[in-house]
Amino acid sequence: MNDLLSVLSQPVGQLGATTVTLGHVLVAAGGLLLVLIVALATALWRSARAQARAADDAAAAARAAEARMAEITRAQSEMQGRMATIAEVFGSRQNELNKAISERLDAMTGRIGHTMSEQTKSTHESLTKLQERLAIIDTAQNNIQSLAGQVVQLQQILSNKQTRGAFGQSRMEAIVADGLPHGAYEFQATLSNGNRPDCLVRMPNGSPSLVIDAKFPLEAWNAIRAAAESDMPDAQKAAAQAFRRDIEVHIKAISEKYLINGETQETAFMFVPSESIFAEIHENFEAVVQRAHRARIVIVSPSLLMLSIQVIQAVLKDARMREQAHLIQGEVIRLMEDVSRLDERVRKLQGHFALTQRDIDQILTSTEKVTKRGQKIEALEFGQVQAPERDPATVERAEATSGLLGARPGSLRLRVVEDEE
16 A cells, blocks of 8 residues: 555656656546546437437427328318219219210201212312322423523533633532522623623512623733742742733723612622632632622622532521412411301301290290190089088078079089199
Protein backbone atom coordinates (compact mmCIF):
# COMPACT_ATOMS: atom_id res chain seq x y z
CA MET A 1 0.00 0.00 0.00
CA ASN A 2 2.83 2.31 0.82
CA ASP A 3 4.40 1.43 -2.49
CA LEU A 4 1.16 2.34 -4.31
CA LEU A 5 0.94 5.62 -2.41
CA SER A 6 4.56 6.37 -3.18
CA VAL A 7 3.93 5.65 -6.84
CA LEU A 8 0.83 7.82 -6.91
CA SER A 9 2.65 10.64 -5.11
CA GLN A 10 5.43 10.76 -7.65
CA PRO A 11 5.43 14.07 -9.51
CA VAL A 12 4.81 13.92 -13.27
CA GLY A 13 4.85 17.60 -13.99
CA GLN A 14 4.77 21.15 -12.74
CA LEU A 15 1.76 23.40 -13.32
CA GLY A 16 2.76 26.81 -12.04
CA ALA A 17 3.49 26.51 -8.32
CA THR A 18 1.52 23.24 -8.09
CA THR A 19 3.22 19.89 -8.50
CA VAL A 20 1.13 17.47 -10.52
CA THR A 21 1.48 13.88 -9.33
CA LEU A 22 0.47 10.58 -10.91
CA GLY A 23 -2.45 10.31 -8.51
CA HIS A 24 -3.76 13.68 -9.63
CA VAL A 25 -3.55 12.54 -13.27
CA LEU A 26 -5.39 9.27 -12.52
CA VAL A 27 -8.10 11.12 -10.58
CA ALA A 28 -8.54 13.61 -13.41
CA ALA A 29 -8.68 10.77 -15.95
CA GLY A 30 -11.23 8.88 -13.84
CA GLY A 31 -13.40 11.99 -13.52
CA LEU A 32 -13.19 12.61 -17.25
CA LEU A 33 -14.09 8.97 -17.94
CA LEU A 34 -17.07 9.23 -15.58
CA VAL A 35 -18.27 12.38 -17.34
CA LEU A 36 -17.98 10.64 -20.73
CA ILE A 37 -19.92 7.61 -19.46
CA VAL A 38 -22.69 9.87 -18.10
CA ALA A 39 -22.83 11.82 -21.39
CA LEU A 40 -22.95 8.59 -23.38
CA ALA A 41 -25.75 7.19 -21.25
CA THR A 42 -27.70 10.43 -21.61
CA ALA A 43 -27.29 10.35 -25.42
CA LEU A 44 -28.39 6.70 -25.55
CA TRP A 45 -31.43 7.46 -23.43
CA ARG A 46 -32.43 10.40 -25.65
CA SER A 47 -31.91 8.30 -28.80
CA ALA A 48 -34.08 5.49 -27.43
CA ARG A 49 -36.75 8.01 -26.48
CA ALA A 50 -36.67 9.57 -29.97
CA GLN A 51 -36.92 6.12 -31.57
CA ALA A 52 -39.90 5.29 -29.37
CA ARG A 53 -41.61 8.52 -30.38
CA ALA A 54 -40.86 7.82 -34.07
CA ALA A 55 -42.28 4.30 -33.70
CA ASP A 56 -45.44 5.73 -32.07
CA ASP A 57 -45.79 8.30 -34.86
CA ALA A 58 -45.29 5.60 -37.53
CA ALA A 59 -47.90 3.38 -35.86
CA ALA A 60 -50.37 6.28 -35.71
CA ALA A 61 -49.70 7.10 -39.37
CA ALA A 62 -50.20 3.44 -40.30
CA ARG A 63 -53.50 3.34 -38.40
CA ALA A 64 -54.63 6.55 -40.14
CA ALA A 65 -53.60 5.12 -43.52
CA GLU A 66 -55.50 1.91 -42.82
CA ALA A 67 -58.58 3.92 -41.88
CA ARG A 68 -58.30 5.98 -45.07
CA MET A 69 -57.81 2.85 -47.15
CA ALA A 70 -60.91 1.34 -45.53
CA GLU A 71 -62.89 4.49 -46.38
CA ILE A 72 -61.53 4.47 -49.94
CA THR A 73 -62.43 0.77 -50.31
CA ARG A 74 -65.93 1.40 -49.02
CA ALA A 75 -66.35 4.41 -51.35
CA GLN A 76 -65.02 2.34 -54.26
CA SER A 77 -67.48 -0.48 -53.54
CA GLU A 78 -70.33 2.03 -53.37
CA MET A 79 -69.14 3.63 -56.63
CA GLN A 80 -68.98 0.21 -58.31
CA GLY A 81 -72.52 -0.52 -57.21
CA ARG A 82 -73.73 2.82 -58.53
CA MET A 83 -71.85 2.31 -61.78
CA ALA A 84 -73.41 -1.13 -62.18
CA THR A 85 -76.87 0.38 -61.64
CA ILE A 86 -76.15 3.17 -64.11
CA ALA A 87 -74.83 0.61 -66.61
CA GLU A 88 -78.04 -1.41 -66.31
CA VAL A 89 -80.18 1.70 -66.78
CA PHE A 90 -78.13 2.83 -69.75
CA GLY A 91 -78.26 -0.69 -71.20
CA SER A 92 -82.05 -0.77 -71.04
CA ARG A 93 -82.31 2.74 -72.48
CA GLN A 94 -79.82 1.81 -75.18
CA ASN A 95 -81.86 -1.26 -76.13
CA GLU A 96 -85.02 0.82 -76.34
CA LEU A 97 -83.23 3.44 -78.41
CA ASN A 98 -81.75 0.79 -80.72
CA LYS A 99 -85.18 -0.73 -81.20
CA ALA A 100 -86.73 2.64 -82.05
CA ILE A 101 -83.89 3.53 -84.40
CA SER A 102 -84.08 0.15 -86.13
CA GLU A 103 -87.81 0.61 -86.69
CA ARG A 104 -87.31 4.09 -88.13
CA LEU A 105 -84.40 2.93 -90.27
CA ASP A 106 -86.51 0.09 -91.64
CA ALA A 107 -89.12 2.66 -92.61
CA MET A 108 -86.49 4.85 -94.28
CA THR A 109 -84.78 1.96 -96.10
CA GLY A 110 -87.28 1.91 -98.93
CA ARG A 111 -86.96 5.60 -99.72
CA ILE A 112 -83.19 5.61 -99.33
CA GLY A 113 -82.89 2.52 -101.53
CA HIS A 114 -84.78 4.25 -104.32
CA THR A 115 -82.66 7.37 -103.91
CA MET A 116 -79.45 5.33 -103.86
CA SER A 117 -80.41 3.53 -107.05
CA GLU A 118 -80.92 6.85 -108.78
CA GLN A 119 -77.62 8.15 -107.38
CA THR A 120 -75.84 4.96 -108.51
CA LYS A 121 -77.15 5.40 -112.02
CA SER A 122 -76.02 9.04 -112.09
CA THR A 123 -72.62 8.12 -110.63
CA HIS A 124 -72.15 5.40 -113.23
CA GLU A 125 -72.82 7.87 -116.01
CA SER A 126 -70.39 10.37 -114.47
CA LEU A 127 -67.68 7.70 -114.12
CA THR A 128 -68.14 6.72 -117.74
CA LYS A 129 -67.60 10.31 -118.83
CA LEU A 130 -64.61 10.58 -116.47
CA GLN A 131 -63.01 7.46 -117.98
CA GLU A 132 -63.37 8.95 -121.44
CA ARG A 133 -61.67 12.15 -120.28
CA LEU A 134 -58.91 10.18 -118.55
CA ALA A 135 -58.24 8.34 -121.79
CA ILE A 136 -57.84 11.69 -123.53
CA ILE A 137 -55.52 12.88 -120.73
CA ASP A 138 -53.39 9.69 -121.03
CA THR A 139 -52.97 10.33 -124.74
CA ALA A 140 -51.92 13.92 -124.07
CA GLN A 141 -49.50 12.74 -121.37
CA ASN A 142 -47.84 10.30 -123.77
CA ASN A 143 -47.42 13.15 -126.24
CA ILE A 144 -45.89 15.33 -123.52
CA GLN A 145 -43.47 12.55 -122.53
CA SER A 146 -42.31 12.10 -126.12
CA LEU A 147 -41.89 15.86 -126.40
CA ALA A 148 -39.88 15.88 -123.15
CA GLY A 149 -37.59 13.19 -124.59
CA GLN A 150 -37.04 15.34 -127.66
CA VAL A 151 -36.28 18.34 -125.44
CA VAL A 152 -33.71 16.28 -123.49
CA GLN A 153 -32.04 15.27 -126.73
CA LEU A 154 -32.03 18.91 -127.78
CA GLN A 155 -30.46 19.86 -124.44
CA GLN A 156 -27.72 17.30 -124.95
CA ILE A 157 -27.04 18.67 -128.42
CA LEU A 158 -26.91 22.24 -127.09
CA SER A 159 -24.64 21.24 -124.17
CA ASN A 160 -22.08 19.94 -126.67
CA LYS A 161 -22.36 23.03 -128.86
CA GLN A 162 -19.78 25.73 -128.19
CA THR A 163 -19.49 28.94 -130.10
CA ARG A 164 -16.94 31.65 -129.72
CA GLY A 165 -19.53 34.46 -129.63
CA ALA A 166 -21.78 32.82 -126.98
CA PHE A 167 -19.63 30.63 -124.77
CA GLY A 168 -22.19 30.06 -121.97
CA GLN A 169 -25.39 30.13 -124.05
CA SER A 170 -25.80 26.34 -124.31
CA ARG A 171 -25.02 25.70 -120.63
CA MET A 172 -27.44 28.39 -119.49
CA GLU A 173 -30.19 27.05 -121.76
CA ALA A 174 -29.64 23.51 -120.48
CA ILE A 175 -29.87 24.61 -116.82
CA VAL A 176 -32.98 26.71 -117.38
CA ALA A 177 -34.75 24.11 -119.53
CA ASP A 178 -33.98 21.32 -117.05
CA GLY A 179 -35.21 23.28 -114.04
CA LEU A 180 -38.29 25.13 -115.32
CA PRO A 181 -41.46 23.86 -117.01
CA HIS A 182 -42.18 24.68 -120.63
CA GLY A 183 -43.76 28.08 -120.93
CA ALA A 184 -42.10 29.53 -117.82
CA TYR A 185 -39.13 30.83 -119.84
CA GLU A 186 -38.29 32.09 -123.31
CA PHE A 187 -34.96 32.24 -125.11
CA GLN A 188 -34.11 35.25 -127.28
CA ALA A 189 -37.36 37.03 -126.35
CA THR A 190 -37.93 40.56 -127.64
CA LEU A 191 -38.47 43.33 -125.07
CA SER A 192 -40.48 46.50 -125.55
CA ASN A 193 -37.29 48.46 -126.36
CA GLY A 194 -36.38 46.02 -129.12
CA ASN A 195 -33.53 44.29 -127.26
CA ARG A 196 -33.36 40.48 -127.09
CA PRO A 197 -31.86 38.97 -123.91
CA ASP A 198 -30.52 35.43 -123.91
CA CYS A 199 -33.26 34.18 -121.54
CA LEU A 200 -36.41 35.67 -120.08
CA VAL A 201 -37.94 33.84 -117.10
CA ARG A 202 -41.69 34.44 -116.70
CA MET A 203 -42.51 35.12 -113.05
CA PRO A 204 -45.94 34.18 -111.62
CA ASN A 205 -48.81 36.46 -110.51
CA GLY A 206 -48.09 39.03 -113.21
CA SER A 207 -44.69 39.98 -111.78
CA PRO A 208 -42.00 41.36 -114.10
CA SER A 209 -39.80 38.81 -115.88
CA LEU A 210 -36.23 37.97 -114.90
CA VAL A 211 -33.46 38.56 -117.46
CA ILE A 212 -30.47 36.19 -117.77
CA ASP A 213 -27.52 37.21 -119.96
CA ALA A 214 -24.93 34.64 -121.07
CA LYS A 215 -22.67 36.76 -123.31
CA PHE A 216 -19.48 36.39 -121.30
CA PRO A 217 -16.38 38.17 -122.72
CA LEU A 218 -14.40 35.04 -123.64
CA GLU A 219 -11.65 36.86 -125.54
CA ALA A 220 -10.53 38.86 -122.49
CA TRP A 221 -10.49 35.74 -120.33
CA ASN A 222 -8.46 33.84 -122.91
CA ALA A 223 -6.02 36.78 -122.94
CA ILE A 224 -5.61 36.50 -119.16
CA ARG A 225 -4.90 32.77 -119.43
CA ALA A 226 -2.38 33.32 -122.23
CA ALA A 227 -0.61 36.06 -120.21
CA ALA A 228 -0.49 33.76 -117.16
CA GLU A 229 1.24 31.07 -119.24
CA SER A 230 3.81 33.53 -120.65
CA ASP A 231 5.04 34.63 -117.18
CA MET A 232 5.12 38.30 -118.24
CA PRO A 233 3.92 40.63 -115.43
CA ASP A 234 3.20 43.53 -117.81
CA ALA A 235 1.14 41.33 -120.11
CA GLN A 236 -0.76 39.86 -117.14
CA LYS A 237 -1.53 43.36 -115.82
CA ALA A 238 -2.70 44.58 -119.23
CA ALA A 239 -4.85 41.49 -119.73
CA ALA A 240 -6.41 41.96 -116.28
CA GLN A 241 -7.19 45.59 -117.03
CA ALA A 242 -8.74 44.64 -120.37
CA PHE A 243 -10.80 41.89 -118.73
CA ARG A 244 -12.00 44.31 -116.03
CA ARG A 245 -12.87 46.92 -118.65
CA ASP A 246 -14.78 44.42 -120.81
CA ILE A 247 -16.81 43.11 -117.86
CA GLU A 248 -17.68 46.64 -116.71
CA VAL A 249 -18.79 47.54 -120.23
CA HIS A 250 -20.88 44.35 -120.37
CA ILE A 251 -22.44 45.13 -116.97
CA LYS A 252 -23.37 48.61 -118.13
CA ALA A 253 -24.88 47.23 -121.34
CA ILE A 254 -27.03 44.73 -119.40
CA SER A 255 -28.22 47.48 -117.04
CA GLU A 256 -29.15 49.83 -119.88
CA LYS A 257 -30.72 47.29 -122.24
CA TYR A 258 -32.54 44.79 -120.07
CA LEU A 259 -33.59 46.59 -116.85
CA ILE A 260 -36.97 48.06 -117.83
CA ASN A 261 -39.23 49.37 -115.08
CA GLY A 262 -42.47 47.39 -114.92
CA GLU A 263 -41.44 44.90 -117.60
CA THR A 264 -38.39 43.19 -116.10
CA GLN A 265 -37.13 42.66 -112.58
CA GLU A 266 -34.95 45.27 -110.94
CA THR A 267 -32.11 42.73 -110.90
CA ALA A 268 -30.64 40.78 -113.83
CA PHE A 269 -28.33 37.75 -113.93
CA MET A 270 -24.99 37.72 -115.75
CA PHE A 271 -24.11 34.06 -116.31
CA VAL A 272 -20.47 32.95 -115.98
CA PRO A 273 -20.14 29.51 -117.63
CA SER A 274 -17.37 28.18 -115.37
CA GLU A 275 -16.98 27.81 -111.62
CA SER A 276 -13.24 28.54 -111.87
CA ILE A 277 -13.87 31.79 -113.75
CA PHE A 278 -16.53 32.75 -111.18
CA ALA A 279 -14.09 32.09 -108.33
CA GLU A 280 -11.32 34.04 -110.11
CA ILE A 281 -13.60 37.04 -110.54
CA HIS A 282 -14.61 37.10 -106.86
CA GLU A 283 -11.05 36.55 -105.71
CA ASN A 284 -9.09 38.95 -107.92
CA PHE A 285 -11.71 41.38 -109.26
CA GLU A 286 -13.63 42.50 -106.17
CA ALA A 287 -14.18 45.99 -107.64
CA VAL A 288 -15.98 44.44 -110.63
CA VAL A 289 -18.28 42.50 -108.29
CA GLN A 290 -19.09 45.65 -106.30
CA ARG A 291 -19.77 47.60 -109.49
CA ALA A 292 -22.14 44.83 -110.64
CA HIS A 293 -24.00 45.00 -107.31
CA ARG A 294 -24.40 48.75 -107.63
CA ALA A 295 -25.73 48.28 -111.16
CA ARG A 296 -28.19 45.63 -109.84
CA ILE A 297 -26.48 42.87 -111.81
CA VAL A 298 -25.83 39.54 -110.09
CA ILE A 299 -22.91 37.46 -111.37
CA VAL A 300 -23.89 33.77 -111.17
CA SER A 301 -22.00 30.56 -111.82
CA PRO A 302 -23.66 27.34 -113.11
CA SER A 303 -24.29 26.12 -109.55
CA LEU A 304 -25.75 29.47 -108.42
CA LEU A 305 -27.92 29.65 -111.53
CA MET A 306 -29.14 26.14 -110.88
CA LEU A 307 -29.97 27.10 -107.29
CA SER A 308 -31.79 30.24 -108.46
CA ILE A 309 -33.76 28.23 -111.02
CA GLN A 310 -34.78 25.78 -108.30
CA VAL A 311 -36.01 28.68 -106.16
CA ILE A 312 -37.99 30.05 -109.12
CA GLN A 313 -39.35 26.55 -109.74
CA ALA A 314 -40.55 26.40 -106.12
CA VAL A 315 -42.22 29.80 -106.54
CA LEU A 316 -43.95 28.65 -109.74
CA LYS A 317 -45.02 25.43 -108.06
CA ASP A 318 -46.45 27.41 -105.15
CA ALA A 319 -48.35 29.63 -107.58
CA ARG A 320 -49.78 26.58 -109.38
CA MET A 321 -50.73 25.04 -106.04
CA ARG A 322 -52.50 28.26 -105.09
CA GLU A 323 -54.43 28.13 -108.36
CA GLN A 324 -55.36 24.50 -107.71
CA ALA A 325 -56.22 25.45 -104.12
CA HIS A 326 -58.89 27.84 -105.46
CA LEU A 327 -60.34 25.02 -107.56
CA ILE A 328 -60.29 22.64 -104.58
CA GLN A 329 -61.88 25.32 -102.42
CA GLY A 330 -64.63 25.75 -104.99
CA GLU A 331 -65.27 22.00 -105.04
CA VAL A 332 -65.34 21.94 -101.22
CA ILE A 333 -67.84 24.81 -101.23
CA ARG A 334 -70.08 22.94 -103.66
CA LEU A 335 -69.72 19.81 -101.52
CA MET A 336 -70.78 21.79 -98.44
CA GLU A 337 -73.80 23.07 -100.36
CA ASP A 338 -74.76 19.46 -101.17
CA VAL A 339 -74.30 18.52 -97.51
CA SER A 340 -76.48 21.48 -96.48
CA ARG A 341 -79.21 20.35 -98.87
CA LEU A 342 -78.94 16.81 -97.52
CA ASP A 343 -79.21 18.13 -93.95
CA GLU A 344 -82.27 20.19 -94.89
CA ARG A 345 -83.95 17.15 -96.47
CA VAL A 346 -83.13 14.98 -93.46
CA ARG A 347 -84.63 17.61 -91.18
CA LYS A 348 -87.77 17.67 -93.33
CA LEU A 349 -87.93 13.87 -93.10
CA GLN A 350 -87.51 14.15 -89.34
CA GLY A 351 -90.44 16.60 -89.28
CA HIS A 352 -92.57 14.11 -91.21
CA PHE A 353 -91.68 11.42 -88.67
CA ALA A 354 -92.61 13.79 -85.82
CA LEU A 355 -96.00 14.52 -87.43
CA THR A 356 -96.59 10.80 -87.93
CA GLN A 357 -95.74 10.10 -84.29
CA ARG A 358 -98.14 12.82 -83.14
CA ASP A 359 -100.94 11.38 -85.29
CA ILE A 360 -100.29 7.91 -83.82
CA ASP A 361 -100.46 9.37 -80.29
CA GLN A 362 -103.81 11.00 -81.09
CA ILE A 363 -105.15 7.73 -82.55
CA LEU A 364 -104.06 5.88 -79.39
CA THR A 365 -105.87 8.49 -77.27
CA SER A 366 -109.06 8.04 -79.34
CA THR A 367 -108.88 4.23 -79.09
CA GLU A 368 -108.42 4.50 -75.35
CA LYS A 369 -111.54 6.66 -75.06
CA VAL A 370 -113.51 4.23 -77.23
CA THR A 371 -112.36 1.32 -75.04
CA LYS A 372 -113.46 3.12 -71.89
CA ARG A 373 -116.89 3.87 -73.34
CA GLY A 374 -117.28 0.22 -74.39
CA GLN A 375 -116.49 -0.83 -70.84
CA LYS A 376 -119.12 1.58 -69.54
CA ILE A 377 -121.72 0.10 -71.93
CA GLU A 378 -120.82 -3.42 -70.77
CA ALA A 379 -121.40 -2.31 -67.16
CA LEU A 380 -125.06 -1.32 -67.77
CA GLU A 381 -127.57 -3.22 -65.40
CA PHE A 382 -131.22 -4.04 -66.30
CA GLY A 383 -133.73 -5.05 -63.52
CA GLN A 384 -137.36 -4.74 -62.15
CA VAL A 385 -138.04 -1.99 -59.66
CA GLN A 386 -140.78 -2.38 -56.99
CA ALA A 387 -142.86 0.72 -56.55
CA PRO A 388 -143.11 1.95 -52.97
CA GLU A 389 -146.42 2.46 -51.28
CA ARG A 390 -147.93 5.76 -52.27
CA ASP A 391 -151.08 7.56 -51.43
CA PRO A 392 -154.08 7.19 -53.85
CA ALA A 393 -153.84 10.76 -55.09
CA THR A 394 -150.26 10.31 -56.07
CA VAL A 395 -151.03 6.99 -57.80
CA GLU A 396 -153.84 8.54 -59.81
CA ARG A 397 -151.59 11.40 -60.96
CA ALA A 398 -148.83 8.92 -61.93
CA GLU A 399 -151.28 6.72 -63.88
CA ALA A 400 -152.62 9.75 -65.66
CA THR A 401 -149.15 10.85 -66.53
CA SER A 402 -148.15 7.37 -67.70
CA GLY A 403 -151.29 7.19 -69.80
CA LEU A 404 -150.35 10.39 -71.50
CA LEU A 405 -146.79 9.14 -72.11
CA GLY A 406 -147.94 5.71 -73.29
CA ALA A 407 -145.73 3.83 -70.81
CA ARG A 408 -146.27 1.92 -67.61
CA PRO A 409 -144.48 3.37 -64.60
CA GLY A 410 -142.09 1.23 -62.65
CA SER A 411 -141.67 -1.38 -65.39
CA LEU A 412 -137.97 -0.70 -66.32
CA ARG A 413 -135.01 0.99 -64.65
CA LEU A 414 -131.62 1.68 -66.11
CA ARG A 415 -128.60 2.34 -63.94
CA VAL A 416 -125.28 3.43 -65.42
CA VAL A 417 -122.23 2.46 -63.44
CA GLU A 418 -119.54 5.08 -63.87
CA ASP A 419 -115.91 4.06 -63.54
CA GLU A 420 -114.04 5.76 -60.84
CA GLU A 421 -111.29 7.74 -62.39
